[in-house]
Amino acid sequence: MAGLTLARKLAPGRRVIVLERGGPGSVPVDPTCADGEVVGLPYPLGEIRDFRLGGSSSVWAGYIAQLDRRDFAIGLGTELGGWPIEFDELAIYADEAASLLNISSADFAPDLMDLPKTLRRQLSPHGVGPQYWRFSKPIVRMGNDWFQYLSQSPEIAVLTGARALEILLTHAQNEVEAITCMAADGSRFEVRGSLFVLASGGLETPRLMLASQSRSPAGVGNYEGLVGTCFCEHPHLTVPGFELATGSPLNAYATTGVLRDGLPAIVNFALDAGAADLNARAHFFRTPAMAEDAVPRLGIFCEQSPIIASRVSLADGCDSSGVRKLVLDWRIAEQDIEELAAIANSLSEAFSRAGHGRLVRELHPGDIGSELILHSNHQLGTTRMATTAKQGVVDRNARVFGVDNLFVAGGSIFPRVGWANPTFTVMQCTLRLADHIAELV
Numbered sequence: 001m002a003g004l005t006l007a008r009k010l011a012p013g014r015r016v017i018v019l020e021r022g023g024p025g026s027v028p029v030d031p032t033c034a035d036g037e038v039v040g041l042p043y044p045l046g047e048i049r050d051f052r053l054g055g056s057s058s059v060w061a062g063y064i065a066q067l068d069r070r071d072f073a074i075g076l077g078t079e080l081g082g083w084p085i086e087f088d089e090l091a092i093y094a095d096e097a098a099s100l101l102n103i104s105s106a107d108f109a110p111d112l113m114d115l116p117k118t119l120r121r122q123l124s125p126h127g128v129g130p131q132y133w134r135f136s137k138p139i140v141r142m143g144n145d146w147f148q149y150l151s152q153s154p155e156i157a158v159l160t161g162a163r164a165l166e167i168l169l170t171h172a173q174n175e176v177e178a179i180t181c182m183a184a185d186g187s188r189f190e191v192r193g194s195l196f197v198l199a200s201g202g203l204e205t206p207r208l209m210l211a212s213q214s215r216s217p218a219g220v221g222n223y224e225g226l227v228g229t230c231f232c233e234h235p236h237l238t239v240p241g242f243e244l245a246t247g248s249p250l251n252a253y254a255t256t257g258v259l260r261d262g263l264p265a266i267v268n269f270a271l272d273a274g275a276a277d278l279n280a281r282a283h284f285f286r287t288p289a290m291a292e293d294a295v296p297r298l299g300i301f302c303e304q305s306p307i308i309a310s311r312v313s314l315a316d317g318c319d320s321s322g323v324r325k326l327v328l329d330w331r332i333a334e335q336d337i338e339e340l341a342a343i344a345n346s347l348s349e350a351f352s353r354a355g356h357g358r359l360v361r362e363l364h365p366g367d368i369g370s371e372l373i374l375h376s377n378h379q380l381g382t383t384r385m386a387t388t389a390k391q392g393v394v395d396r397n398a399r400v401f402g403v404d405n406l407f408v409a410g411g412s413i414f415p416r417v418g419w420a421n422p423t424f425t426v427m428q429c430t431l432r433l434a435d436h437i438a439e440l441v
């Protein structure tokens with residue numbers, strides 16, 4: 001999604017080559033998506049990415065949310081740091097991102113949600129405010145929807161079935177000389193250019209950087225050993241001890257919602273800023289296994305703090321193309337689990353006091369086993385943006401520290417991940433990157 005967005009925005013006046021490992025948009029999911037070892041929290045590698053033109057847009061669900069202003073303040077002054085850019089530096093790209101994602105507005109003002117006034121009045125004294133997701137509609141499938149534009153562009157060359165195998169640095173190691181690639185028939189070739197952008201997702205971008213060892217034994221951009229570290233997801237907790245009242249209007253908001261402009265949205269609930277360090281949102285949902293009229297469960301999407309131990313690294317063994325397999329070790333800091341339990345209790349209590357259900361039992365951190373935590377299909381943070389190379393892999397312009405003509409696009413650059421589904425922010429960052437690159441070439 002980042003790669004094609006960048007190509008579209010850069011192409012007028014510039015020649016762009018897009019290297020896509022998979023085939024054109026209509027082919028089925030590549031089974032090699034499942035390649036890799038998982039040693040930490042459970043993670044179904046084969047279901048959370050898609051090797052084909054358009055990337056994960058072929059399978060994504062279209063939920064749109066944006067980072068909050070407060071997400072840009074968290075982590076500042078800590079060892080790893082937070083966002084080195086301001087909310088407003090991305091906000092100027094909100095309308096452009098919204099238009100590319102087929103949402104007619106980038107306005108996320110809470111009062112746009114058409115909710116009964118009584119509901120707001122009941123919840124607000126307990127520190128809970130209704131918010132919402134917008135939806136990409138019709139849902140963007142870039143491989144299909146943008147195919148005609150891409151194939152007719154005289155400036156964009158899309159090479160499908162072209163897998164980047166290695167980033168080849170110059171002998172001085174401060175620039176990329178070429179990308180070594182493999183075509184679908186197994187033949188190898190090199191792609192040269194003045195500037196290179198890695199946009200292969202939060203797992204494959206660090207794998208490619210780590211596996212590029214022929215001129216840089218630790219991997220490209222890995223002088224401080226940070227490539228692949230700080231892997232973050234949005235842990236989703238199903239709260240076991242809260243029972244929603246059958247008569248509560250919140251039952252309906254598990255699946256439906258509408259904004260005053262008539263567009264679809266689904267309600268979620270935020271705790272007042274300051275109630276917790278980690279940003280989180282609650283929602284009511286039914287799993288696919290539940291009956292359509294079953295009482296929905298309370299779920300929480302939560303931010304996780306970056307930690308070095310949560311990481312992507314290389315396995316000893318290679319895949320069928322001779323490239324080292326990836327190892328994913330997804331971990332969540334103990335402190336985050338404690339905070340997640342506290343957030344779950346605060347929200348459950350707030351909904352109970354507002355008369356929408358019953359807190360059956362308080363949640364303790366020890367109760368939160370991996371069976372209650374689910375991934376959200378978001379692979380973030382593995383080439384984090386930072387002020388210095390000691391804190392991250394790319395600088396405030398998404399340029400890899402120490403490699404002058406190499407940039408990264410995608411959620412791997414997020415230094416803090418907030419609670420929000422990432423694609424809107426990925427698009428904003430990518431549009432910002434395109435403007436920066438346009439000043440260079």
Ligand SMILES: Cc1cc2nc3c(=O)[nH]c(=O)nc-3n(C[C@H](O)[C@H](O)[C@H](O)COP(=O)(O)OP(=O)(O)OC[C@H]3O[C@@H](n4cnc5c(N)ncnc54)[C@H](O)[C@@H]3O)c2cc1C
Nearest residue numbers: 001002021051052055056060061062063164200410421423
């Ligand atoms: C099932 C699912 C549901 C989701 N739902 C939502 C949602 O509702 N809302 C939301 O905000 N986000 C959602 N996401 C996340 C969203 O899809 C990602 O945030 C977004 O796609 C990231 O874009 P990207 O460009 O970084 O990566 P991708 O879109 O994954 O693109 C990476 C591309 O790189 C290619 N590639 C990989 N390795 C190589 C290589 N070595 N050489 C050449 N090409 C390579 C891949 O084939 C792929 O085309 C969902 C994800 C999944 C999987």
